[in-house]
Amino acid sequence: MLTQTLDPAILDRFTSIVGEKYALRAEDDVAPYVTERRGLFVGRSPLVLRPGSVDEVSAILRLATEAGTPIVPQGGNTGLVGGQMPDESAREIVLSLSRLNRIREVDVASNTITAEAGVVLQALHDAADEVGKLFPLSLASQGSAQIGGNLSSNAGGTGVLAYGNARDLCLGVEVVLPTGEVLDDLRKLKKDNTGYDLKNLFVGAEGTLGVVTAAVMKLFPKPKGREVAWIGVESPAAALKLFGLASDRAGASLTGFELMIDRALDFVVRHIDGSVAPLASAYPWYVLMEISSGRSADDARGLIEEILGEGLELGMVSDATIAANLSQAGAFWRLRESMSDSQKPEGASIKHDVSVPVASIPDFIPAAWAAVTTLEPQARLVCFGHMGDGNLHYNISQPVGGEPDAFLARYRAVNDAVHTVVRSFHGSISAEHGIGRMKRDELIATAPPVAIDLMRRVKRAFDPAGIMNPNKVI
CATH class of the missing domain: 3.30.70.2740 (Alpha-Beta Plaits)
Known part of the structure; x- marks a missing residue:
């Protein structure tokens, strides 16, 4: 049975686990953790805990289960469905993982990187780049999103086409259960058929079953050639035909294929400083296509020119331009990544x-x-x-x-x-983006009843006290 109010003595016990410095109670200190960046979800919390170790997370969850205190795990607070937000009751404690921010190991031979939950996604990219590798999970919010949150929401992004989403990139996890027990499953194995795949119960669970504190993620060879094209097309049907052609010609070298309506580009050019439309004329729809080659820059260039040339001949492509250099390729991608923010002024x-x-x-x-x-x-x-x-x-x-x-x-x-x-x-x-608070009722109302029942059984098995991120997902 969850507590209806939080006893100050309980708050003191939680505070003693992390120390006064890392237990935030002042309203101004708590505010950034209880406000979603778009303002759609605003919660209340009497306490934000910022543990610095797995042992501290364990102690927090053990006490939470004992006291019946709800815990809301939070990463970089970039979620878009309210899964990281406490409710308005002021009885849910926010558990910020931002201090668990060490990269524990980079294993070049195994093509893996082991990182704690609070490591910012951009830091993973940088660490991989330093050893000549690629970490392909790419999001517009990667400068603030944390890998624990990415895993808890099974984040996607622009690299899913070639590399898969967060679940596909994860080989092993370390998870603290609501009881305080620690599941150490930080394995680097690509093949492992020893029973249920427990890690995938936590990936995408949005913190409702336990707290991911670290993970082993896959690395990939860096492409030797990368070409990016901005393409004008008449319709999504034409874009689909172009996608089929590009998939046939490039196979796994097709690492990006984004579709955008003309208004989305217009908003970016209008409202995002420094943005310029890549083509001289406007088209009803656009495609951003990326080709990456493990062989050479010439191979990537040849592939993209072949695809665009054939697309023009077959009437799939109305016009196109290939980025002249890496800087322009980045500018093309920024146009796509700015489309959400550019809606705000409208x-x-x-x-x-x-x-x-x-x-x-x-x-x-x-x-x-x-x-x-x-x-x-x-x-x-x-x-x-x-x-x-x-x-x-x-x-x-x-x-x-x-x-x-x-x-x-x-x-x-x-x-x-x-x-x-x-x-x-x-x-x-x-x-x-996940289910969070925003889509919970709709999921329950529209998913197959057997599926909802199974999810609820899993939830009860892992979290019988109901302390983990209550009223999210199911």
Whole structure:
């Protein structure tokens, strides 16, 4: 039974585990940990704990189970569905993993890196780069997102097409259970059939089963050649044909294939300083394509030129430009990565992180738009995403001159309309952001009852006291 209020004596006991310096109680100190960056979720907490060791995490969870105190694990606070946020009751303690920030080992021969949960994603990229390797998980928030949060939400990003999501990149984990027990499963094995794959119960569980404190992640050889092209196309159907051609010609060398509506680029050019449209003319849709070669720069260049040349001949490509250098390639990617932020100056937006079978994307986009416009005829579609793996950020910006509050009041209705279409295409309402608080009720209402029952059984088995990130996911 969870406590209804937090006894000051219990708060003192938690504080004694990490020390006064790392137990935050002042309102101004706590504020950054209880406010989601878009302001959609604002919680309250009497205490933020910042442990510096696995032993401290263990002691915290052991006490939490004993006292029935809810714990909300938090990484870089970059989540988009409220999974890292405490509720408004002021009885949930935030457990920040930011001090667990050591890279414990880089094993070049095994192509692995062992990192603690609080290591920032960019630091993993830098550590891999220092030894001539690639860590491919790439997100717009990688300067602040932490690997523990990435694993807990099974983050995706732009590299999923070639390398997979966070789950695919993880070989082993260290997890502290609600009882305080530590599961040390930091193995580097690519093959291991010894019973249930326990690590994958925690990857994607959003901190509801335990706290990931460290992980073994895969590294890859750095490409010897990398080419990036910005491509104008007439429609998602043309983009799909181009994707088929690129997949056939490049195979595993196709490391990026992003689809974007023209309005998404227009917003970036309008609102993000230094942004320039890559093509002289505007097109209804754009593709950002990346080819990486393990052989040579010439091989990558030859592949992308072959694909674009054939795409032009077959009418899939209307126009294209290949980045002249690494700096311009980075600028092309920044255009894509800035599309979420560039919506803010345009007013309120209703966002969807969905996936459908890749072949269904050209039919899904207009079908979902027809559902939206029955509710909001003057809304603006800002659709972009990872076409190569079927994940679209199907975002809707408010009408020009509209009232943000009035538009956001339709959030649930618009979500329901889009997600109904997603399910009709046998897709997912959460492709890479997770469930958190935002989608919990919808998941419970729409997932197969047997699946929900199984998830609840798993939750009860791991967390019988119900202290771990309550009221998230299920």
